Amino acid sequence: MGQIASFMENLHLTYKEVLEEIPYRNLVIMQKDKLHVAYGDVLQEVTDEEFFKNRKFDE
Numbered sequence: 001m002g003q004i005a006s007f008m009e010n011l012h013l014t015y016k017e018v019l020e021e022i023p024y025r026n027l028v029i030m031q032k033d034k035l036h037v038a039y040g041d042v043l044q045e046v047t048d049e050e051f052f053k054n055r056k057f058d059e
Contacts, residue, residue, distance in 0.1 A: 007031065 007018045007027050011034065018027065 010034065 004015070004018050007013060008015060011027070011030055013022070022030075
């Protein structure tokens with residue numbers, strides 16, 4: 001019952017969709033592939049020049 005509720009809440013599906021219409025295997029894949037919110041800093045790739053341009057070195 002907990003997993004049914006989890007599918008309904010996370011995937012925004014109805015009870016009928018979870019039990020009768022969508023196969024269990026597809027529900028698991030859908031839940032795994034669902035996009036998640038990124039918390040914290042998002043890293044961006046930069047070139048060496050950009051990285052060292054504003055960096056202060058201790059002397």
